[in-house]
Amino acid sequence: MTLIDRDHLGRIVVAGGLSCPVVAPRAQVEIKRMMPVWNPALPGGRRTGRTSL
Numbered sequence: 001m002t003l004i005d006r007d008h009l010g011r012i013v014v015a016g017g018l019s020c021p022v023v024a025p026r027a028q029v030e031i032k033r034m035m036p037v038w039n040p041a042l043p044g045g046r047r048t049g050r051t052s053l
Contacts, residue, residue: 007019
């Protein structure tokens with residue numbers, strides 16, 4: 001998803017007009033990187049679990 005704007009409540013609005021809550025960007029990166037480790041059924045291959053940013 002691509003950041004487009006913020007709505008009147010300050011929430012992120014992405015392409016397609018969807019608004020969504022956002023946690024800290026570093027936390028989002030860690031979640032994205034760790035999901036295949038936490039749930040091996042997800043695509044992404046085997047990961048070591050290292051999360052250095």
